[in-house]
Amino acid sequence: MPSNLSRDNSLIFSTRLTELRKDKKISQKQAAKDLGISQALLSHYENGVRECGLNFVVRAANYYNVSCDFLLGNSKSTISLDRSVKIADIPEDEQMTTDTIVRAAMALGNKVQKDEELKEYVKHVYGLTTYLVLYAAIKKGAAPKSWLDENLLNPDVASYLSHSMGDMTRSIKWVQKKMSREKEPQCISTVTSWTNDYLNISIASLL
Numbered sequence: 001m002p003s004n005l006s007r008d009n010s011l012i013f014s015t016r017l018t019e020l021r022k023d024k025k026i027s028q029k030q031a032a033k034d035l036g037i038s039q040a041l042l043s044h045y046e047n048g049v050r051e052c053g054l055n056f057v058v059r060a061a062n063y064y065n066v067s068c069d070f071l072l073g074n075s076k077s078t079i080s081l082d083r084s085v086k087i088a089d090i091p092e093d094e095q096m097t098t099d100t101i102v103r104a105a106m107a108l109g110n111k112v113q114k115d116e117e118l119k120e121y122v123k124h125v126y127g128l129t130t131y132l133v134l135y136a137a138i139k140k141g142a143a144p145k146s147w148l149d150e151n152l153l154n155p156d157v158a159s160y161l162s163h164s165m166g167d168m169t170r171s172i173k174w175v176q177k178k179m180s181r182e183k184e185p186q187c188i189s190t191v192t193s194w195t196n197d198y199l200n201i202s203i204a205s206l207l
Contacts, residue, residue: 012073013057014048020064020071021046035059065090065099093186096194104187117172124168128161 021031032042036059044050061068087107093100105126112118135158137143145153184192 010048010051013071014046016071016073017060018046020060020066024064031063035063062088062090065092087185087187089186093190096190100187100190104185104191107185107188121168121172125165128165132158132162 021028026034028042028046029039032039035042035056037056041050045052045056057068057071061071064071087103093103108122112122131148131152134143134148135153138145138148138153151157
């Protein structure tokens with residue numbers, strides 16, 4: 001690792017590198033192969049015996065789908081919110097998971113930040129969506145009731161806020177603007193495909 005890092009950062013790096021591999025249930029041999037280094041060298045990195053270069057830090061961050069800041073101990077969050085960074089496709093994005101949804105939201109970062117109306121829309125939709133997920137989690141016993149004000153623990157409130165998101169979506173005005181074509185990120189494609197399937201199934205159930 002870069003020699004100007006403190007010993008504490010070096011220890012955090014080696015610890016997180018090891019924990020991320022174990023969380024992913026990948027053997028050290030497989031991880032070393034995927035990262036393009038020998039198992040012995042990866043073992044040295046994970047045990048803090050040797051320092052790696054910045055290129056490996058970036059490769060490891062991309063491999064484990066975390067931020068470099070997290071790996072280096074500069075952040076407790078695994079997610080990088082740097083909107084200037086293009087979200088690279090990963091195999092996991094082909095599956096519709098909460099991680100894929102979060103990555104899709106991040107991939108939209110640069111697009112929405114340039115429009116004040118969109119920024120306000122995103123704040124409301126993501127904020128209300130988080131509330132609805134929290135409401136459901138509390139109902140299912142997956143989150144404590146103390147996380148939500150008692151006045152908001154009301155099915156009528158949840159229903160009203162859910163419908164208000166639809167009203168906000170309908171209020172967005174169409175703008176005719178010529179844009180260059182670009183391939184959508186895999187995470188975006190997965191979310192839109194899932195939504196299309198969900199819509200078709202829902203409509204079919206009404207027939």
